[in-house]
Amino acid sequence: MAVYSFWIFDRHCNCIYSREWVAITQDKPDHQQEQTQKNITNTGTINARNQDHVAKLLFGAIFSLKQISSKLNPQEETTANNLKSFSTLKYRCHFFETGTGLKFCLLTDPKTENMQFVLKEIYAKLYYEKIVKNVLSPVDFKENEYIDNEVFITGVDNYISSLAVFNN
Amino acid sequence: MSSKSYKSLSDDIWKNRVDKINSEVFTLTYGSIVAQLCRDFTYAEVNTQLEKMGYNIGLRLVEEFFAKTGLGRCTSFKDTSEVISKIGFKMFLNITPTVTNWSGDGKQFSLILDDNPLTDFVELPEDNNAANELWYSNVLCGVLRGCLEMVQLDCDVYFVSDVLRGDPITEMRLKLNKFLKDEVPAGEE
Numbered sequence: 451m452a453v454y455s456f457w458i459f460d461r462h463c464n465c466i467y468s469r470e471w472v473a474i475t476q477d478k479p480d481h482q483q484e485q486t487q488k489n490i491t492n493t494g495t496i497n498a499r500n501q502d503h504v505a506k507l508l509f510g511a512i513f514s515l516k517q518i519s520s521k522l523n524p525q526e527e528t529t530a531n532n533l534k535s536f537s538t539l540k541y542r543c544h545f546f547e548t549g550t551g552l553k554f555c556l557l558t559d560p561k562t563e564n565m566q567f568v569l570k571e572i573y574a575k576l577y578y579e580k581i582v583k584n585v586l587s588p589v590d591f592k593e594n595e596y597i598d599n600e601v602f603i604t605g606v607d608n609y610i611s612s613l614a615v616f617n618n
Numbered sequence: 619m620s621s622k623s624y625k626s627l628s629d630d631i632w633k634n635r636v637d638k639i640n641s642e643v644f645t646l647t648y649g650s651i652v653a654q655l656c657r658d659f660t661y662a663e664v665n666t667q668l669e670k671m672g673y674n675i676g677l678r679l680v681e682e683f684f685a686k687t688g689l690g691r692c693t694s695f696k697d698t699s700e701v702i703s704k705i706g707f708k709m710f711l712n713i714t715p716t717v718t719n720w721s722g723d724g725k726q727f728s729l730i731l732d733d734n735p736l737t738d739f740v741e742l743p744e745d746n747n748a749a750n751e752l753w754y755s756n757v758l759c760g761v762l763r764g765c766l767e768m769v770q771l772d773c774d775v776y777f778v779s780d781v782l783r784g785d786p787i788t789e790m791r792l793k794l795n796k797f798l799k800d801e802v803p804a805g806e807e
Contacts, residue, residue: 463803509803528693549684549691550768551800574685582681589677 452559452615454541455494456606458577459509460591461551465500467597469606475504496603497596511536512545512555534566548573562615576605621700627687628708635686636709645738652754656743661751672757676764683709683765691769695794698771699727702762702792711735715790728778731755731788742782749784753777759790770798 458467471494499505516533523531535544537560544556546569554569580602581587587599597603610616655664683689687705692698699717707713713735719728736755742748753759759775766773772795779785 462801506803513803530690530693532690548681549689550680551770570688574688578681578685582678582685589674 452562453610453613454557454559456557456610457505457508457553457555458597459512459553459555462590462593463509463513464591464593465505465509466591466595467497468499468502468505469496469603470494470499477502477504497598500596501594508543508555509553512543512553516545516547535564544569546570546573552577558615565615568610568613572606572609576602576609580605621704624700624704628705631686631705631709632712641735641738645735645740648736648757649740656748656752661747665751665753665756668753668756669760669763672760672762673764674760675757676761676766677768679710679761680765680768695724695771698766699729699792703729706765719789719791725794727792729790729792731790734781734788737780737782737788740782749782753780754782755780755788762790762792767798770800772796772798 454472455468455470457465457469460466473494512533515536519531519533520526523529525531532547533545535542537543540560541557542560542562544558544562544565546554546566548554552573554573556565556569558565580599581597584599587597588595591597652664652668655667659667683706686709689701689705692701703715703717707715707729713731713733715729715731717727718730720726734755736758740754742752742754753776756777759777762775763773766775774791774793774795776791778789778791780788782788
């Protein structure tokens with residue numbers, strides 16, 4: 451399986467959604483959320499790592515890379531130099547930030563091609579349709595508040611598992 | 619992006635990507651909300667309530683804007699004014715207000731609404747207070763304030779004149795107070 455995990459951070463730097471298909475570290479998640487959503491999925495975890503060290507480090511890495519890419523840009527005033535992805539020996543991290551400061555992040559196999567369109571699609575088709583348009587979802591998530599909307603969760607799962615790279 | 623490409627982008631979005639409703643249903647629904655507010659509150663309070671409703675709409679509407687346009691943040695406030703007029707107003711109301719009356723420091727401008735779908739068929743109540751106190755379309759101010767706040771622009775938005783009151787033009791004023799800072803994780807700065 452070449453898609454490892456998927457993360458959403460809100461504009462207050464909190465992780466509001468995490469989905470792990472393949473364990474990314476050997477650490478056990480810091481806290482195991484009550485698995486009420488077991489019926490939805492039987493592989494990996496949902497929202498188990500939001501408060502985790504890994505989530506914070508990942509956010510920190512993205513945050514710093516974003517800063518440096520905008521600084522290493524001679525035309526800072528006129529054109530942006532946005533972070534799209536970075537890779538290591540073992541994985542590639544795809545990144546997309548919306549104008550409102552929501553950050554979407556997908557960890558995959560390092561050989562995976564550019565996945566910007568996947569993140570944009572999740573934002574436009576799933577996040578916007580199921581979270582923003584949903585009156586019961588807050589505009590701003592509080593600390594320790596997660597996306598637990600089943601339609602969104604299954605939507606993301608179905609979409610990502612339908613991608614060709616997922617089954618590689 | 620040039621203003622010409624803004625226009626073709628917004629034409630495309632308006633044609634293919636937004637849900638539309640009958641404009642008369644829209645106008646009448648808004649009208650009945652305002653009418654009910656006028657029965658319940660003083661005109662000054664109605665303005666506040668409409669602005670607040672708009673603000674809450676704006677906080678969410680901005681996500682639709684980004685999801686459908688695929689644009690990123692604007693690079694300057696000038697750019698912002700163009701995007702509000704040519705894309706924002708176009709995709710939600712199918713109008714393109716004129717951007718004008720820039721202040722010297724580039725932090726204030728006006729939007730002239732030649733055609734305002736909210737005010738079709740509308741007449742203000744005949745007591746004198748309404749024409750002096752009520753800003754009928756004040757919801758728009760709230761929407762803009764909410765949207766701009768979500769892109770870290772702290773702005774004041776208000777009506778200066780309205781044809782409904784007998785003024786020659788309908789003019790909204792936008793004033794940039796400050797750029798808000800993106801939040802940084804705890805421990806950084």
